[in-house]
Amino acid sequence: MTTAREIKRRIRSVKNIAQVTRALEAVSASKVRRAQAQALATRPYTTKAWQLLVHLAAQPALDEALHPLLTVREEVRHIGIILITSDRGLCGAFNYNVLNKTVSFIKQRQRPSHLVAVGRRGRDLMWRWGYNIIAEFSNLPGQPGILDVRPIARVAIDAFLSEEVDEVYLAYTDFVNMLIRRPVIRRLLPLRPTRAGAETAAEYVEARETAPVTEYIYEPSPQMILETVLPRFTELQVYHAVLESLASEHAARMIAMRNATENAQELVGDLILSYNKARQQAITREILDIAGGAEALQQMMSEMRV
Numbered sequence: 001m002t003t004a005r006e007i008k009r010r011i012r013s014v015k016n017i018a019q020v021t022r023a024l025e026a027v028s029a030s031k032v033r034r035a036q037a038q039a040l041a042t043r044p045y046t047t048k049a050w051q052l053l054v055h056l057a058a059q060p061a062l063d064e065a066l067h068p069l070l071t072v073r074e075e076v077r078h079i080g081i082i083l084i085t086s087d088r089g090l091c092g093a094f095n096y097n098v099l100n101k102t103v104s105f106i107k108q109r110q111r112p113s114h115l116v117a118v119g120r121r122g123r124d125l126m127w128r129w130g131y132n133i134i135a136e137f138s139n140l141p142g143q144p145g146i147l148d149v150r151p152i153a154r155v156a157i158d159a160f161l162s163e164e165v166d167e168v169y170l171a172y173t174d175f176v177n178m179l180i181r182r183p184v185i186r187r188l189l190p191l192r193p194t195r196a197g198a199e200t201a202a203e204y205v206e207a208r209e210t211a212p213v214t215e216y217i218y219e220p221s222p223q224m225i226l227e228t229v230l231p232r233f234t235e236l237q238v239y240h241a242v243l244e245s246l247a248s249e250h251a252a253r254m255i256a257m258r259n260a261t262e263n264a265q266e267l268v269g270d271l272i273l274s275y276n277k278a279r280q281q282a283i284t285r286e287i288l289d290i291a292g293g294a295e296a297l298q299q300m301m302s303e304m305r306v
Helices: 006-056 094-109 120-126 146-161 221-306
Strands: 079-085 112-118 132-137 165-176 183-187
Touching: 006 132, 006 221, 079 094, 079 146, 079 183, 079 221, 094 120, 094 165, 094 183, 094 221, 112 120, 112 146, 120 132, 132 146, 132 221, 146 183, 146 221, 165 221, 183 221
Parallel strands: 079 112, 079 165, 112 132
Antiparallel strands: 165 183
């Protein structure tokens, strides 16, 4: 049976853990506000850039001379996935959800996959599960800039242009609000917009809305604009995915630490109740021992008088 001293030691340990989780919750709460503001600030620009790409890619003048990043290959032999997870744990099911969706997508596509792992958690688990990791990036700054993400996009672009992969996808967690975070998979390359319903395993790929295309006259030509815009647009998509994942990570960690603190406080209450019961039982045993000893002493004194 657990003694009162052991229970008291456990109460002290749980209270110390609750202090740590409360501190982590406060740190994540301060970080999530900055990450959320940064992610929301990039959404309008990313949306407009996507609309510009859709419009440029649909111009009749481009039918004969597509940019390499827009070329849709008839046969998809290999796929590349930029998998964005966290470097640290203690964030609930944040990493598991996006990893589970990525693994299901790979199994549905039934194609050899090349992974670019952003974050140590995803890298370690995918390597342990036997997937091919061609590059890994970790320890990104708390508030990353476009220059921090550019090497990630460069790896994907080079792999696509060298035909090492025929499609590149982004797998990350989309930040909806503090309580809702959705793991999504979006096609990054080729950048030429297609209907998601035409893709294999389309139920895993996030569809993008495209506006009706009206022909405009561009100065300089659409080809020259695409030469400049497409690499930067690819970097922007990766950058936006990193920001969304970062905001989701901090929100998930804040919620997880809040739940851990509440569970610790509830456990302390249960342990205090168990401690009081154990202490009461010990006191009762001591009283019974004293009473028993007094009774034995009284009997012995009675026998001596006789």
